[in-house]
Structure formats: C-alpha cells, structure tokens
Amino acid sequence: MRIAELSRRTGVPIPTIKYYLREGLVPAGERTGPNQAQYGEAHVKRLKLARALVEVGGLSIASAREALRLMFSAGLSELDTIGKAQYAMTPAREYVEDEAWDEAVTEVDELIAKRGWRVKATNPARRTLADALATLRRLDQDDYFELLDSYAETAERLADTEIETVARRGDLDSVAEAVVVWTAVGDTVVASLRRLAQEDRSTRLLGNP
Amino acid sequence: MRIAELSRRTGVPIPTIKYYLREGLVPAGERTGPNQAQYGEAHVKRLKLARALVEVGGLSIASAREALRLMFSAGLSELDTIGKAQYAMTPAREYVEDEAWDEAVTEVDELIAKRGWRVKATNPARRTLADALATLRRLDQDDYFELLDSYAETAERLADTEIETVARRGDLDSVAEAVVVWTAVGDTVVASLRRLAQEDRSTRLLGNP
DNA sequence: ATAATATGGATAGCAATACTTTCCACTATC
DNA sequence: GATAGTGGAAAGTATTGCTATCCATATTAT
Numbered sequence: 001m002r003i004a005e006l007s008r009r010t011g012v013p014i015p016t017i018k019y020y021l022r023e024g025l026v027p028a029g030e031r032t033g034p035n036q037a038q039y040g041e042a043h044v045k046r047l048k049l050a051r052a053l054v055e056v057g058g059l060s061i062a063s064a065r066e067a068l069r070l071m072f073s074a075g076l077s078e079l080d081t082i083g084k085a086q087y088a089m090t091p092a093r094e095y096v097e098d099e100a101w102d103e104a105v106t107e108v109d110e111l112i113a114k115r116g117w118r119v120k121a122t123n124p125a126r127r128t129l130a131d132a133l134a135t136l137r138r139l140d141q142d143d144y145f146e147l148l149d150s151y152a153e154t155a156e157r158l159a160d161t162e163i164e165t166v167a168r169r170g171d172l173d174s175v176a177e178a179v180v181v182w183t184a185v186g187d188t189v190v191a192s193l194r195r196l197a198q199e200d201r202s203t204r205l206l207g208n209p
Numbered sequence: 210m211r212i213a214e215l216s217r218r219t220g221v222p223i224p225t226i227k228y229y230l231r232e233g234l235v236p237a238g239e240r241t242g243p244n245q246a247q248y249g250e251a252h253v254k255r256l257k258l259a260r261a262l263v264e265v266g267g268l269s270i271a272s273a274r275e276a277l278r279l280m281f282s283a284g285l286s287e288l289d290t291i292g293k294a295q296y297a298m299t300p301a302r303e304y305v306e307d308e309a310w311d312e313a314v315t316e317v318d319e320l321i322a323k324r325g326w327r328v329k330a331t332n333p334a335r336r337t338l339a340d341a342l343a344t345l346r347r348l349d350q351d352d353y354f355e356l357l358d359s360y361a362e363t364a365e366r367l368a369d370t371e372i373e374t375v376a377r378r379g380d381l382d383s384v385a386e387a388v389v390v391w392t393a394v395g396d397t398v399v400a401s402l403r404r405l406a407q408e409d410r411s412t413r414l415l416g417n418p
Numbered sequence: 419a420t421a422a423t424a425t426g427g428a429t430a431g432c433a434a435t436a437c438t439t440t441c442c443a444c445t446a447t448c
Numbered sequence: 449g450a451t452a453g454t455g456g457a458a459a460g461t462a463t464t465g466c467t468a469t470c471c472a473t474a475t476t477a478t
Contacts, residue, residue, distance in 0.1 A: 002424080003425065016467085019466060021427090034426085034472080035427075036426075048347060049348060052348060054465090061465070083408060096220060117406065118408070118413065126401075128400075129397075129401035132397040139257055141390055143374065150370050151399060154367055155403045155406040158360065158406065159406035160410055161359050163414055165355070177348075181345065181348055188337060193334075193364035194399065197326065197365045198291060199328050199334075200326035200328055200365075201365070201368040211453080213453070223454095228437060244445065245445065245446085246454085
C-alpha cells in the first residue's frame with residue numbers, strides 16, 4: 001500500500017505520517033522507485049502504536065521514538081523490555097535537591113526495602129516518586145505519607161495482574177508491544193478509574209443520598 | 210515581602226512569578242505605591258501550589274489557573290470541590306468516534322453500573338477512560354479488558370484511603386488545597402509506584418534469582 | 419496519449435506554550 | 449545622591465508538533 005491508504009487505515013493525516021517517518025517513529029517503506037515506496041501491515045501497526053503513545057500516553061515524539069526503538073531492537077529478554085520501556089517513557093526532569101528531596105529519597109528507599117521490591121538503582125521512577133513526595137513535603141502535605149503503604153500495596157496488585165497478562169503472550173515482539181502499550185496507556189486507565197472512584201466515594205461520604 | 214523574597218522563598222525566578230501574576234495563577238500583591246506591592250504567606254503558598262500543579266502534575270498554565278480558581282472560589286462544598294478539581298484538570302481532547310469508541314463507551318458505562326459507582330455523566334474521566342480503552346481496542350489489545358475489574362477494585366481502594374484522609378481536614382480551604390494537590394500529584398505517585406512494582410514483579414517472574 | 423492526480427522527500431512555515439528579556443518610570447536602600 | 453530593586457507592559461525566544469509548499473517523478477483516468 002502507499003501513503004494514502006496508510007493514512008486511511010490509521011486515521012493519521014499524510015503530512016503527519018511523513019513527519020513521523022522523518023522522526024523515525026515509523027520505519028521507511030520499501031522503495032520501489034525514485035518516488036515510490038510500499039508499506040505493509042507492520043507499518044499500519046507501528047503507526048497506530050506510535051499514535052497511541054503520543055496521543056493517549058502523552059509521550060513526546062522523542063520519548064516515543066526511543067520507546068519504540070528499544071522495544072523492537074534485537075536481543076532483548078522480557079526483562080530488559082520492561083526496564084527499558086520505563087526508562088524511555090520517563091521524560092528527563094531537573095530536581096531541586098534540597099532537604100525535602102533528601103528526605104523523600106530516603107523515604108523511597110525505605111519503602112522499597114520494606115516492600116522487599118527488587119528495583120534497580122537506575123529506575124527513573126525512583127526519582128520521579130522522590131520528586132513527587134518532596135513536592136508534597138514542600139506543600140506541607142506530609143500526612144499523605146501515611147497512605148504511601150496502601151498505595152504501594154495497590155501498585156503491587158496492579159503489577160501482579162499486568163505481568164501475568166503480559167507474560168502469557170507468545171513471542172517477544174508481542175510482549176514488547178504489550179509492555180509499551182500497557183505502560184503508556186495503563187497510566188491513563190488507572191488515573192481515570194481513580195477519578196471515577198473518587199467521585200463515587202466523595203458522593204457517598206459527603207453527598208445527599 | 211516583595212518579589213525578590215517571594216522568589217527566594219519558593220525557588221521560582223522573578224520573571225516567572227511576574228508571568229504567573231499576569232496569568233492569574235497567583236493573585237496580585239497589595240499595592241502600596243505606583244510600583245510597589247506587598248506579598249504575604251498566602252502568596253508563598255499559592256505560588257508553591259501553582260508550581261507543583263504545573264511541574265509535577267503536568268498541568269498547562271490554563272488548567273492550573275482554572276483548578277486554582279475553582280478551588281478557592283466561595284460557596285463550594287467538599288463535594289463540589291472534588292468534582293470541579295477533576296474537571297479543571299482534564300485537558301480537552303478530541304475523540305475519534307468510531308466503532309471502537311462506541312464499544313468503549315458502553316464498556317465504561319457497564320463497568321460503572323456493575324461497580325455501583327455514582328458518577329455524573331459529565332465527569333470527564335468517563336471520556337478519557339473510554340478513549341484509552343478504544344485505543345487498546347484499535348491496537349488489538351482487547352485482552353486487557355479482563356483486567357479492568359481488578360483495576361477498578363484497586364481504584365476504589367485508593368479512593369477510599371484518599372477521601373478518608375482529605376475529609377479529615379478541618380476547614381474547606383484545606384480540603385480544597387488537599388484535593389487539588391492530591392489529584393494532580395497523586396497521579397504521579399501512583400504511576401511511579403506502579404512502575405517500581407512492575408520492575409519487581411517482572412524480575413521475580415522472569416529474572417535470575 | 420495525455421491530462422489530472424498522487425507520491426516521496428526536502429525545506430520552510432506556523433500556531434501554541436511557557437517562559438525571558440527589555441524597558442521604563444519610579445522606589446528603596448546604601 | 450548613587451546604586452540597585454520594583455511592578456508592569458510589551459516584545460522576544462526556544463521548543464514542540466505538526467502543516468504547507470515544492471518538485472521531479474509515478475500512477476491513474478480519459
């Protein structure tokens with residue numbers, strides 16, 4: 001198929017497809033002439049995937065490219081896949097390293113130790129979490145820390161179900177795809193459900209019957 | 210205090226403070242002369258809060274302004290507060306209304322009904338969730354829907370703990386502040402914990418001991 | 419066969435966002 | 449009285465994520 005059909009099949013405008021090709025989110029088609037190329041089902045799939053990461057997952061073009069590149073590079077085990085997906089999906093941020101930050105880092109380390117989680121020191125979620133906790137501290141919202149444990153337990157529950165589902169896949173490419181999709185879109189799913197449950201709970205507790 | 214101290218106390222550069230004042234994220238100081246104004250502790254707090262929403266919560270300036278405006282406008286009950294916080298924090302998106310979308314909307318409605326959640330039809334999380342589910346469908350990742358229920362249960366658990374903590378606050382302004390902070394920063398906390406737990410679970414299941 | 423349309427690829431343009439910079443008349447402080 | 453800081457307005461800037469325009473060639477329609 002040529003670019004027009006690729007566009008029709010995915011709903012992505014042609015100029016945007018060209019842009020994604022330039023940016024390496026989607027691999028080039030097979031050249032058949034000076035200004036002709038063929039795209040296949042793999043391109044359709046990849047394009048949909050790229051769009052999902054950018055639109056629903058909120059990843060930047062650069063992060064999405066990195067995530068896709070890592071996922072579908074050869075020689076990765078399932079284990080690598082998950083770690084690298086996370087790495088690619090965490091945008092770089094600068095952290096204010098004040099007292100609140102030091103305490104938050106300690107808190108994260110303690111939580112991980114207490115839970116017995118095996119997490120590499122390089123996992124960027126450590127810093128992201130520390131940053132969020134430090135922010136809460138700076139806003140004098142320290143009492144949220146009581147909830148951390150129940151949050152962690154909840155996260156375990158989620159991870160258990162997810163890993164189980166992902167591991168059920170056959171080939172590595174399916175695992176890779178599932179991990180990428182799941183990590184990115186899953187955040188949105190969890191966040192939305194949390195908001196819905198919050199409205200329900202607050203209505204029950206505070207609202208009229 | 211004047212702007213330099215406000216900047217020192219919060220770590221926000223003076224030009225950025227001026228920008229936030231222009232954009233209405235922070236109320237103007239009390240004027241004492243043609244080019245002089247006084248800021249107080251309330252300004253420090255508000256500025257920190259605004260920064261947290263933008264930096265950690267990832268809200269746009271416009272969303273942050275809206276969230277802050279709604280939170281601290283008079284005449285709101287705790288209940289209004291939570292609903293409006295969510296509304297302000299969900300950025301507007303366009304949805305592709307195809308078959309996958311219709312099915313996803315039905316799925317969301319069914320889930321809410323099954324759970325017995327009392328959620329207004331206007332809650333934007335409905336659409337966000339439907340969009341995410343439709344995306345999964347379009348990527349042929351339908352088997353994730355088996356997990357939805359366990360996700361929903363997890364979300365309930367989170368919401369229970371959160372509402373309990375927030376409701377414990379004394380005055381409405383504290384509730385408002387907690388809700389705003391919690392909704393925005395909480396997403397990041399949950400997402401980070403989920404990633405850490407994922408790494409742990411995948412290491413256990415797939416990795417070497 | 420030829421006219422209209424489409425293609426791939428390169429380059430440039432554009433709108434939105436989140437700041438920064440520059441000015442300026444004035445104020446505070448050393 | 450010199451120097452630095454202030455509030456406020458306006459213009460400038462860097463980045464991001466597309467769009468639009470060109471153009472030589474290909475494909476398709478007539």
